[in-house]
Amino acid sequence: MSQPITKSALSETQRRLVELLQTVRFGRIERLHVRDGQPTFDPAPRVVRKLKMGHENGPRPETTLQDFGLKHQTIEMLQAIADLGDGEVLSIEVQHGLPFAVEIEFKETSTGAQSHA
Numbered sequence: 001m002s003q004p005i006t007k008s009a010l011s012e013t014q015r016r017l018v019e020l021l022q023t024v025r026f027g028r029i030e031r032l033h034v035r036d037g038q039p040t041f042d043p044a045p046r047v048v049r050k051l052k053m054g055h056e057n058g059p060r061p062e063t064t065l066q067d068f069g070l071k072h073q074t075i076e077m078l079q080a081i082a083d084l085g086d087g088e089v090l091s092i093e094v095q096h097g098l099p100f101a102v103e104i105e106f107k108e109t110s111t112g113a114q115s116h117a
Contacts, residue, residue, distance in 0.1 A: 008067040010070075021097055022062060022097040023116040024097070025057060025058070025094065026051070026095060029047055030048065032045040033088055034081055037083070039081055039089075060097035072098070073099050076099075084104055089103065090105055
C-alpha cells in the first residue's frame with residue numbers, strides 16, 4: 001500500500017475505519033477482520049467507547065469533512081493492516097479519535113518466520 005496522506009486517497013473501507021475512529025474518540029475497536037490488506041466490516045467489529053466525564057465525548061470535528069490530511073498514527077495503522085494481508089486485528093486503542101496502539105496476533109512458524117493469524 002502506498003501511504004495515502006488524505007482521507008480522499010483511501011479505499012471505502014479504510015475511510016469507514018478512519019470515520020469510526022473519529023466517532024469513537026476514546027475507546028477501542030476489537031476483532032477487526034482484514035482481507036487482502038483491507039479492513040472488513042462483515043462481521044462487524046466490537047466497538048467499545050470510553051466516556052470521559054467533564055470532557056468532550058462527541059465525534060471529532062473532522063468527521064464531517066470530505067477530505068483532510070491524515071495524521072502519522074493513522075497512516076502507520078493503515079500500513080500495519082495492509083501488511084497483515086488476511087487476518088484479524090485484535091484491538092485498536094483509540095485516543096482523541098486517533099489510533100494509539102494496535103494489537104495484531106501472529107504465530108511463530110517452525111522456521112522462525114512470523115505468520116499472521
